[in-house]
Structure formats: structure tokens, C-alpha cells
Amino acid sequence: MTNRPEPISKDERKGRIAWLRAAMQAAGADAVLLGSTTSLAYFTGLVWHQSERLVGALITADSLTYIAPAFEVSKIETLDRLDGDIAAWDEHEDPAALTAKLLGQGRTLALDDALPFAIYSALVRQLAPERLVDGGPMISSLRAVKSPAEIALMQYAMDATLEVHKRVHALIEPGIRASEVVRFIDETHRALSGSGSTFAICSFGAATSLPHGVDDDQTYAEGDIILVDTGTIVGGYQSDMTRTYVKAEPSAEFSRIWMIEREAQQAVFDAAKPGVAAETLDDAARRVIAAHGLGPDYRLPGLPHRAGHGLGMDIHEAPFIVRGNAAPLLPGMCFSNEPMIVVPEKFGVRLEDIIHMGEDGPVWFTTPGKGPTEPFA
Incomplete structure (x- = not known):
């Protein structure tokens, strides 16, 4: 693959921190503590594996x-990251106490x-509980x-993962x-994009209903239903795609x-308009499925889980396409479209493609499959 995009620039990360500071002020928080999470990488560029030792960043209105x-x-000091002071703690010391000292008296x-x-x-042992607030909503909204x-x-x-699926x-x-x-799948992802699979599921026959x-390590037999779900990571960002098909004459069932699954998937896409609630898309999929005598709700045969999940640096992140999520869809949001239909103990069909919201409506990252024996457009 050629024309690999540039990594996220330091200027973009600085802009993210500026937005975070504005969100902090609106929420009445004096600082945000990031751990060794994808949010640390998102805002600062520092990638660190999480362990029992605190490695993170304290962001205030004027410091990192x-x-x-x-x-x-x-x-x-050798790793790519935004510039900032480093406050160190020794093994016998409490990093929570250091965090509290950096935060200052009475601050949230x-x-x-x-x-x-x-x-x-x-942190609760160092700070009054009322001084600790959930930073999740402000972080996830950004x-x-x-x-x-x-x-x-x-x-x-996504282009790499589509090619993997074809192979x-x-x-x-x-x-x-x-x-x-x-x-x-892992070897091919590495050859195409430079990164292995972040996950890979390959199921045959009745196992596709899970x-x-x-x-178990299954063996494929001619005529088995095949479900493959996988993704990779490029520059810190995930792909995710599922195809379900047969390589022989499909049964009528x-x-x-x-075809019902594909109709439900298209209904999700058609319902994805800027400003509509995320739950509207889940409702659209379930209406299609119920109209064909399946379900309703989470009953089987039918759709046992949400219709989709957000995608970005994490494989599952906001926005979640699920009943009860009234958050509006905004241009720039990216999420999976996968209203899987499960027929217990027989088979399941999941067609998963990712959508990103444009100013005027939804855009496919990858084009959905054509039919039960033609998984690619």
C-alpha cells in the first residue's frame, strides 16, 4: 500500500489540549489527569503501556x-510527545501524593x-472525594x-483490512x-500496513451464531458458513470489518x-443524519428485523446487541449506536454499522462496515458486500 497518511501533528495535539482546557473551564474543573491510556496518546502523543505504576499527564489551564x-x-525523554515538564516519583513514594501537590489546595x-x-x-486518600470528578464526558466528546x-x-x-478480507x-x-x-490475517495486515491485527475472529458453521x-480451533468443511471479523491499527487509529458468506450454494434460510441483515445495515446508514440521536439508528435496524418476523428487541432469532460502536484510537468508543443514547450525531463521528442477526445453534450473519459522518450525511469507509456468496462490492 502506498500514500500512507502523515501521523497526527503536534500542532493538532496542541489544538486538542486547547479544546480540553475550554471544556475543563466549562465543567468547573481546574485540571485533568490522564493515565497510560489512549487519551494520553490522543492529547500528548505519548504512548505508554498501562501498569500498576502511574505514568500520565496533568493538564491545567496553563501547564502540561x-x-x-x-x-x-x-x-x-526519548519518546515522541508534546513538550512539558516531568514530575518524577521514586519507588517508595506515592504518585497520588505527588499529583495532589501539583494540583494545589482546593482545586478540582x-x-x-x-x-x-x-x-x-x-487519589481519594489524598484529596476529598468531592474534588474528584469524572472527566470521561469531556474527553469522549472531544x-x-x-x-x-x-x-x-x-x-x-480500513483499506488494508478490506484487502486482507479479500485474500x-x-x-x-x-x-x-x-x-x-x-x-x-495477522501476517497480511503486517505486510500491507506495517501493523499486525489488533484482533481477529474466524468462525465456521454454527460457531458463527456466537x-x-x-x-476451539475449528476446521472448515465445504459449504460451511464463514464469518471473519478483524482490524488493524495505523498511526494509532483502528480499522474494523466483518464479512459473513458461503463459498458454495447458500441455503434458502x-x-x-x-438479505435481512443487509437491509438492516442499510437502514442504519439511511438513518444516520447529522443531529439525529444515536439511538435512532439502532431503532431503524430493529424495525427492519421485526418487520421480517425476527426479534423484537433483543430476542432471538434477531439482533442480540447494539447496532454499532464508535471507532477511533479505541476499537470501542463513543458514539455507541444503542437504545438510550440520545447524543446527537455530529460531522466527524465514526462508528460501526453491524446489526448482527443470530439464529441460535444454526448460524449468525454479521455485516460490519464503518461510517464517518460528513457535513451532509453518512459516508462509508468501505462499501458493503453484494450477497451471501459475494462479500465484496
């Missing part, structure tokens, strides 16, 4: 301070909602709206094991359910 174990400072701290509970518990640079990285990742379709023949397919597959 990294908090880290003293023995890791030399490594952090908003917490990254992906921080471990152990860090929250340590992250949910993607910039053109983010969308370009996601499109590149998997050609690869699968009687006798191949699911583990061989999963290994091939949304996240089985742990499978063909019927496949």
Missing part, C-alpha cells in the same frame, strides 16, 4: 506536566475515565469528532483451520437472513 517513575524519565481534578480504580483509590487527519489514517487502515476469501478451502486463517466466536 508528565507524572512518571523516576527510573522511566530517561526513556520518556477531572479524571480520565480509563484510569484504573487503584489510582482513583489512591475524541468522538474526528479530524480529516484522523479519518485519513482510519481510511488507510482470506481466496485462501479458505476445505481442511483449513481457523488458527491458520487468523495467523494469515458473536465473538469460540475458543441463510440467503434470507443475509
Whole structure:
């Protein structure tokens, strides 16, 4: 693959922090504490694996301070990140106490909602609970709206995953094991995009009725229904795509359910208008499914889970396409469209493509499949 997009620039990250500071002020928070999460990478560019030791960043109205174990400072100094002071703590010291000292007396701290509970518990011992507030809503509302640079990285990742799916379709023949397919998916992702699979599910036959597959290493037999769900990561941004199909003459029942699934998927797309509530899209899928005598609600045969989830630096993030989510869809939001239909103990059909919201309506990252034996447009 060529024309790989540029990574997110430091100027864009500075703009994100400016928006975060405005959100902090509106929420009445004096600072935000980011942990070793994708939000730390989103705002500062620093990528760090989460452990029991606090590595993060404290953002106030006029400062950015990294908090880290003293023995890791030399490594952090080598990593790509926005400029900022580094406040170090030694192994016998409490990083929560250091955070409280940096925050200052009487000030309110908003917490990254992906921080471990152990860090929250340590902070409660240093700060009155009323001084700790949930920073999740302000963070997710900023992250949910993607910039053109983010969308370009996601499109590149989606293009790689689409090509992987096409090669998997050609690869699968009687006798191949699911583990061989999963290994091939990872190797092909690496060859195409430079990153392996962030996840890969390959299911055959009745196992396709389990949304996240089985742990057993299945073997494909001619005529089996095939479900493949996978994604990769490019520049910190995820892809996600599912195809369900057969490589033989499909049964009348499978063909019927496949076409209902595709109709429900299209109904989600058609309902995705700027300003509408996210739950409206879930409702649209369920109306189609119920009109064909399936469901209703979460009953099986039917749709047992939400119709989609947001996608970005995390494989599941806001906005969630689910009943009860009244948050409006905004230009720049990206989410999956996957109203899976499950026929218990027989098969399941999940067609998953990702949408990004344009100014005038929804746009596919990848074009949906054509039919039960033609998984690609």
C-alpha cells in the first residue's frame, strides 16, 4: 500500500489540549489527569503501556506536566510527545501524593475515565472525594469528532483490512483451520500496513451464531458458513470489518437472513443524519428485523446487541449506536454499522462496515458486500 497518511501533528495535539482546557473551564474543573491510556496518546502523543505504576499527564489551564517513575524519565525523554515538564516519583513514594501537590489546595481534578480504580483509590486518600470528578464526558466528546487527519489514517487502515478480507476469501478451502486463517490475517495486515491485527475472529458453521466466536480451533468443511471479523491499527487509529458468506450454494434460510441483515445495515446508514440521536439508528435496524418476523428487541432469532460502536484510537468508543443514547450525531463521528442477526445453534450473519459522518450525511469507509456468496462490492 502506498500514500500512507502523515501521523497526527503536534500542532493538532496542541489544538486538542486547547479544546480540553475550554471544556475543563466549562465543567468547573481546574485540571485533568490522564493515565497510560489512549487519551494520553490522543492529547500528548505519548504512548505508554498501562501498569500498576502511574505514568500520565496533568493538564491545567496553563501547564502540561508528565507524572512518571523516576527510573522511566530517561526513556520518556526519548519518546515522541508534546513538550512539558516531568514530575518524577521514586519507588517508595506515592504518585497520588505527588499529583495532589501539583494540583494545589482546593482545586478540582477531572479524571480520565480509563484510569484504573487503584489510582482513583489512591487519589481519594489524598484529596476529598468531592474534588474528584469524572472527566470521561469531556474527553469522549472531544475524541468522538474526528479530524480529516484522523479519518485519513482510519481510511488507510480500513483499506488494508478490506484487502486482507479479500485474500482470506481466496485462501479458505476445505481442511483449513481457523488458527491458520487468523495467523494469515495477522501476517497480511503486517505486510500491507506495517501493523499486525489488533484482533481477529474466524468462525465456521454454527460457531458463527456466537458473536465473538469460540475458543476451539475449528476446521472448515465445504459449504460451511464463514464469518471473519478483524482490524488493524495505523498511526494509532483502528480499522474494523466483518464479512459473513458461503463459498458454495447458500441455503434458502441463510440467503434470507443475509438479505435481512443487509437491509438492516442499510437502514442504519439511511438513518444516520447529522443531529439525529444515536439511538435512532439502532431503532431503524430493529424495525427492519421485526418487520421480517425476527426479534423484537433483543430476542432471538434477531439482533442480540447494539447496532454499532464508535471507532477511533479505541476499537470501542463513543458514539455507541444503542437504545438510550440520545447524543446527537455530529460531522466527524465514526462508528460501526453491524446489526448482527443470530439464529441460535444454526448460524449468525454479521455485516460490519464503518461510517464517518460528513457535513451532509453518512459516508462509508468501505462499501458493503453484494450477497451471501459475494462479500465484496
